[in-house]
Amino acid sequence: MAVSVGIVGATGAVGQELIRLLHERNFPFSSLKVLASGRSAGKEIRYKDETFIIEEATPESFDRMDIALFSAGATITKTLAPEAAKRGCVVVDNSSAFRMDPDVPLVVPEINPEAVRDHKGIIANPNCSTAIALMGLAPLHQAFGLKRFVACTYQAVSGSGVAGMQELENQIKAWSEGKDCPPETYPHPIAFNLFPHVDVFFDDGYTKEEHKMLNESRKIMSMPDLPATTTCVRVPVMRAHSIAIHAEFEQPVSLEAAREAIAAFSGAELCDDTANNVYPTPLQFSGKNKCGVGRIRIDSALDNGLAFFVVGDQLLKGAALNAVQIAEEVVRLQA
Ligand code: NAP
16 A cells, blocks of 8 residues: 655754655655755755655645654644644654653554554654663563663764754864864753753753653553653764663563563664673664664662663664654554
């Protein structure tokens, strides 16, 4: 069954990956409309030997469209996603606009694919750090029963889209030329630096990114009361987020069973051989669909605890890949 597809935010970091993945995964689209802001209307996007003319995203863009993949930020989603849904178009959204809406399924296909069935026109894709952390946490939860977790992230600048990548590149270039390059996208210089500040601060001292990770993990794993805490840090890495996780489980854990659970999980690649310096790194996992899990060890501070390190390309599993996997599930259910 072929479907008509649209991408809202096609010129962005996630949008570019969506175009590539729809082609590479042979997504059954009969037509592909690329949409962005009025600033980009009329410009071209090239993918291999195909040229797409960008159109401005408007409510009418979704007339006769079956599936729309949104990656244009929460404000655009709040305006246009209901318009698309009203026209019978199923929206898969990368922004935070509807993730915690009880009427909107929040889906990671390796974990809760059945939730896709409950959609009312809009399906949400999780925050990038959440999706990547869950590629390690979910299989271990299946094996031992998760009780609580503590996570610290090391987040790449591509998590802030094209602007974040440009800022890191510009600051490194300026530094190599002995020039000044003051921050614009971030509150501090990102080159040769890091800061525990991703998204805005809330009154409780946590950031919005940290809240997203905790609340979305609970929703996806159907564990509304799961105790968890996290610190999200921006680091000068171009692409792929890393997350150090300490988790306590209901059942006794073993390294052998933990490694087996990770190796058997479709979203993860076991990458754990410290004798040979094998553990996941952002360079190694940039551009990869699977997330690497390594440094698995018994956590010495927790009962039935495991410590481990997860790395994943947040433009892929943390955004575009997960969205295309959801769209594939939508098509499969409609067939
Ligand atoms: P980005 O590189 O800044 O791209 C933003 C896109 O939104 C561009 O295509 C832009 O089009 C479009 N846009 C802006 N205003 C618009 C408007 N009024 N109407 C239609 N399109 C408009 O951002 P990104 O990193 O791809 O992120 C996009 C979304 O995905 C955000 O919600 C973000 O939170 C989410 N997300 C990103 C990541 C990540 O790793 N980057 C991971 C998970 C989720 P123009 O070029 O015309 O301005």
